Amino acid sequence: REQIACQACGKTFSDEGRLRKHEKLHTADRPFVCEMCTKGFTTQAHLKEHLKIHTGYKPYSCEVCGKSFIRAPDLKKHERVHSNERPFACHMCDKAFKHKSHLKDHERRHRGEKPFVCGSCTKAFAKASDLKRHENNMHS
Numbered sequence: 001r002e003q004i005a006c007q008a009c010g011k012t013f014s015d016e017g018r019l020r021k022h023e024k025l026h027t028a029d030r031p032f033v034c035e036m037c038t039k040g041f042t043t044q045a046h047l048k049e050h051l052k053i054h055t056g057y058k059p060y061s062c063e064v065c066g067k068s069f070i071r072a073p074d075l076k077k078h079e080r081v082h083s084n085e086r087p088f089a090c091h092m093c094d095k096a097f098k099h100k101s102h103l104k105d106h107e108r109r110h111r112g113e114k115p116f117v118c119g120s121c122t123k124a125f126a127k128a129s130d131l132k133r134h135e136n137n138m139h140s
Contacts, residue, residue: 009128010108010115 003012004019008026013019030040032047036054041047049071058068060075064082069075077099080086086096088103092110097103105127108115114124116131120139125131 007115010104010113012104 003014004016005012006019006022006026008023011022013022024042027042030042032041032044033039034041034047034050034054036051039050041050052070058070060069060072061067062069062075062078062082064079067078069078080098086098088098088100089096090103090106090110092107095106097106108126114126116125116128117123118125118131118134118139120135123134125134
């Protein structure tokens with residue numbers, strides 16, 4: 001099935017509805033605001049999930065190092081730090097990654113995609129973190 005990519009960050013989706021929901025993350029429209037820290041969210045569900053950070057309740061603990069997490073998927077992602085598991089393989093070369101986002105960054109490099117553009121000088125980057133570093137070093 002063909003994947004549709006977000007123009008802002010390159011994340012891919014299997015259907016247009018999910019892409020549209022995701023694209024809201026890149027807009028300034030965040031009507032659901034946390035009263036404790038004023039951070040805004042695109043949906044009530046995201047705000048509800050966020051509120052958990054203010055309680056300190058982290059029911060999911062790593063058996064190796066004891067680090068705790070609010071959500072089970074975050075624990076699962078963390079557990080790869082302690083293993084050699086690299087479930088996200090590049091189909092263009094032999095590299096594999098612990099995190100899907102790292103594979104996506106890597107694949108953009110293969111394709112020569114640089115979707116992250118500096119608003120000050122128009123230099124483009126394959127990774128959002130590279131753009132952020134550039135902005136901090138060159139324009140701050």
